[in-house]
Amino acid sequence: MTFDASGRLPEAFMTPGGSSFMDFLAGYAPDLLPGRRSLGSADFSDQVPHGTTIVAATFPGGVVMAGDRRATMGNIIAQRDIEKVFPADEYSAVAFAGTAGFGIEMVRLFQVELEHYEKLEGATLSLDGKANRLSALIRGNLSMALQGLTVVPLFAGYDPDIKGGRIFSYDPTGGRYEEHHFHSVGSGSVFARGALKKLYREDSSVTDCITAVIQSLIDAADDDSATGGPDMLRRIFPVVGVVTADGYRRLPEDEVAAIVDAAWAERHNRPDGPAAASLT
Amino acid sequence: MSVPFYVSPEQLMRDRADFARKGIAKGRSAIALQYADGILFVAENRSPALHKVAEIYDRMAFAAVGRYNEFENLRIAGVRLADMRGYSYDRRDVTGRALANAYAQTLGAIFSSGGEKPLEVEILVAEVGLSTAEDQIYRLTYDGSIADVRGYAVMGGPADQVAEYVGEHFQEGISLAGALRLAVDALAHDGSEVRQLTPDQLEVAVLDRTRSQVRKFKRISEETLARILSESRPDTTESTDGDAKSEAAESTGSADDTAGASTKDDVPIAPPEDPDDNSPL
Numbered sequence: 001m002t003f004d005a006s007g008r009l010p011e012a013f014m015t016p017g018g019s020s021f022m023d024f025l026a027g028y029a030p031d032l033l034p035g036r037r038s039l040g041s042a043d044f045s046d047q048v049p050h051g052t053t054i055v056a057a058t059f060p061g062g063v064v065m066a067g068d069r070r071a072t073m074g075n076i077i078a079q080r081d082i083e084k085v086f087p088a089d090e091y092s093a094v095a096f097a098g099t100a101g102f103g104i105e106m107v108r109l110f111q112v113e114l115e116h117y118e119k120l121e122g123a124t125l126s127l128d129g130k131a132n133r134l135s136a137l138i139r140g141n142l143s144m145a146l147q148g149l150t151v152v153p154l155f156a157g158y159d160p161d162i163k164g165g166r167i168f169s170y171d172p173t174g175g176r177y178e179e180h181h182f183h184s185v186g187s188g189s190v191f192a193r194g195a196l197k198k199l200y201r202e203d204s205s206v207t208d209c210i211t212a213v214i215q216s217l218i219d220a221a222d223d224d225s226a227t228g229g230p231d232m233l234r235r236i237f238p239v240v241g242v243v244t245a246d247g248y249r250r251l252p253e254d255e256v257a258a259i260v261d262a263a264w265a266e267r268h269n270r271p272d273g274p275a276a277a278s279l280t
Numbered sequence: 281m282s283v284p285f286y287v288s289p290e291q292l293m294r295d296r297a298d299f300a301r302k303g304i305a306k307g308r309s310a311i312a313l314q315y316a317d318g319i320l321f322v323a324e325n326r327s328p329a330l331h332k333v334a335e336i337y338d339r340m341a342f343a344a345v346g347r348y349n350e351f352e353n354l355r356i357a358g359v360r361l362a363d364m365r366g367y368s369y370d371r372r373d374v375t376g377r378a379l380a381n382a383y384a385q386t387l388g389a390i391f392s393s394g395g396e397k398p399l400e401v402e403i404l405v406a407e408v409g410l411s412t413a414e415d416q417i418y419r420l421t422y423d424g425s426i427a428d429v430r431g432y433a434v435m436g437g438p439a440d441q442v443a444e445y446v447g448e449h450f451q452e453g454i455s456l457a458g459a460l461r462l463a464v465d466a467l468a469h470d471g472s473e474v475r476q477l478t479p480d481q482l483e484v485a486v487l488d489r490t491r492s493q494v495r496k497f498k499r500i501s502e503e504t505l506a507r508i509l510s511e512s513r514p515d516t517t518e519s520t521d522g523d524a525k526s527e528a529a530e531s532t533g534s535a536d537d538t539a540g541a542s543t544k545d546d547v548p549i550a551p552p553e554d555p556d557d558n559s560p561l
Contacts, residue, residue, distance in 0.1 A: 006393070007385035013357040014386075021363055032368060090493075112367045115495075119335055119359045 021116035022109065022137065034105050035140035045148030049078035049100040053188035053220045053227040054085065056095075056156045056167045057200055058181055059209040062244035063156040063165025065093045066213045068188070068221060069236050070228025071100050080231060085239040087248040089114040092130055092157025093241040097186030099149040106137055106151055113137070127159040131168040131176055139174030154185050158243045165243060182213075188220030188227030195219035198276050210240055210251065211259050215273055218263060222272075230260045296391065296398045300422035303400030304346045309437035309467055311446065312343055312404050314415055314430070315459035318488045318496065319406045322463035324437075325483040333485045335497035337362040337374045339408045341487050345436025346401035346422075354383060354403060371494070376407030380418035380426055388424020398422050402435040408487035408496050412453065438470045445469045460484065460505070461512045479505040 012028040025032050049071040056065040067084035070077060078100075086107050088094040094110055096103030113133055118124050125133070134155050141151060155168040167179040182200050184192040195216040201208065214230075217238050221229030230237050237260050240251040267273060310323035310332050321343050323332040332351075333343045336358050344351035358379055366374045383403060391398045399422055407416045417429040432450050434443040445466040454462065464482065468475045484500040491498060500508075 006389035008389035009357050009361065009382055009386045013360050014353055016353060016356065021360075021367075024360055025364075025367075029364070029368075108367065112363050116359065116363045119363075120356060122329075122331065122334075 019117045019120040020133075021113045022133075022140075024116075033140060034102055034109065034137075035142070035144060037144075043148045045099075046074040048149070049073050049082070050226070051082060051084045051097050051100045051103055051186065053184065053186040053192055053217060053224065054095040054097050054154045055184040055189075055192045055196065055213050055216050055220075056093075056154055056179075056182065057196060057209055057213050058156075058165040058167060059204050059206055060202075061164055062158055062206065062242060063093070063167060064206070064209050064213050064240065064242050065095055065154065065156050066210075066217060066238045066240040067095050068217050068228045068238055069231070070226065072226045077228075080228065080234065081236050083239050085241045085250075086111070087241065087250070088130065088155065088157070089118065089124065090247045091124070091160075091243060092127065092155065093243050093248055094134065094153055094155050095241075096151050096153045097189070098151040099144075102141060102144065102149060103151045103153070106141070106153065110134055110137055126161075127157045127166055130157065131155055131178075134168070135170065135174045135176045138170055138172065142173060145172040152185050154183065156243060158245060158247075160245070163245070184216070184220075186227070188217075188224035191223045191227075192216040192220035195273070199274065206242060206244075207259075210242070211263065213240070214238060214256070214259055215263055218260075218267070219273055230264065232264065293392075297423060300391075300398045300400050304402050304422065304436055305438070307345050307436050309434055309439055309442045309470060310343050310345050310404075311432065311434050311442065311463045311466060312406055312417055312429075313432045313446070313450070313454075313459045313463055314412055314417070314452070315456050316412070316453050317456065317490045318408045318486050319415055319417065320456065320459045320463065321404075321406075321483075321485045321487075322460065322467065323483045324467050324477065324481055326481055328480075331483060333483055335485075335495065336379065336405070337366060338371055338494050339487065339489075339496050340374070340376050340379065341406050341485065341497050342403065343406070343435075344401055344403040346399070350399045351401040351403060354386070354399075354401065357386070358383070358405075376405050376416050376418060380405045380420065383420050384424045384426040386424070387420060387422060391423040404429075404433055404435065406487060408489050410489065434466070442466045442470050456486070457508050457512045460500075460508055464509060479503075479509065 018024060030036050051071050052068055054067040056063060065085050069081050071079040071082040082100060085093060085095040088110055094107055096107060114130060134153060150172045152172060153170055156165060159166050167183050169177050169179050169183050169185060181202060182196045196212060199212040199215055218229055221227040237256045240256055242249050242251060308324035313320045321333040325332050330348055332345060334355055336342050342355050342358055361379060361382055362374045387399060390396050401422060403420045405418045409415045417433055419427045419429050419433050432446050434446060446462060449462050464477055468477050479502045482505060484505050486498055486500065487496045488498055489496060
């Protein structure tokens, strides 16, 4: 941070107007923004950790978001206990799949962006407003995405207007799509989505919704080598965040453990997990 | 060639200080007070939208009196500085001391530069610590001078009179309800006659170290304020003298301290329903 000769805060700090932290950074310290760095032309995608599968599903009155704990680097497991699901503010959650370094940076910047707006304006952004800010953030990362360093976030939050949860997915160009009921991103997302399609109930309770989401992550880990299943030896379980009218709550480790243990025990009888109740 | 009038530097600075002081004294007072679980801010402010007290960062708040446009600019600069530091370092590295320094430099530079009018503001930067002893309150005046305050601080309007009242009745470790009662009574004793202040004329916020969220700043809504005030004043007659009244507030204060800090009121910042009710800033 540079101060001018008299020691007073630089002009940029005292300029009125503009409630966006990203816009402030772009004017004052652009090198702190992701996506402003030149990378050369090499493809680094196998040499940096990648986060893998994220799932989200709504239930009446809120939304659940969960992510596995694995980061991979090519064929290597880069980290066993990475966290990919975060509170974006008190009423929303954000998670990422893809290049872990940029993903974490993007989440931090997004969190500050929302809090900054809230403090300057004295009001929170609407859920759509938050979703659009995340779009802008991803768009800034486009040049890196084209070099294989893609980050794809999943955003979910409680919308007071509909008194329920909503889910937004993104593409690497910043396209924003609202998803209904459930969605998944990342390498294991195809399997997770397939599982959720059979397990999801619109009118399920929070606990059932969390269980369905965890089951889908176990299914994803079953078929995708980059997705980490629950690590029963080290007791490393998915991160689960729940957003309701009461705000964001990360499910305590022991509650997740109880659900995982029950699911795991049942899979000793049927390794493929719960079967559909009926065929028609 | 005309010779400019000579004005001595002392005279020049005195004039500028008088100018700023007069501007600040025109408004209403604001009080910051350390209570058992944090720092309480009470300002007389008839506008529900234009705030005198605001959140800066996790453990830090800002209170100001004087010209709104000038201190609002300082507040925005403070939020930007804090968020910038928190983003480039870590949330724990954002300190009240650094912010107070930046404000002091800015106010001082503006005051002593010939080309600008001095800012007609007085501000407080407060940081709540893990215990009362670790709380920090910095008081900054229009000329950039900075003071480290313990216990309580009063600024704006007839600050001396209000501060005198607070000083007479303040004791360390006061409960939230007691502190609130004291601050409201002090604001009412700002002239020759005692005024009756209603909750809609007051802006109240706390930095509550017991709050489970990372962000310790919380506004106290009009309803909660009315409830705490009515509970801490058993008889509503105005005839009792200051001492007796504040003692009554003290004794009942500890009893309804839990009411003041009940979890029901501790909704997360920007609650989903009735945003007007409990606006975050």
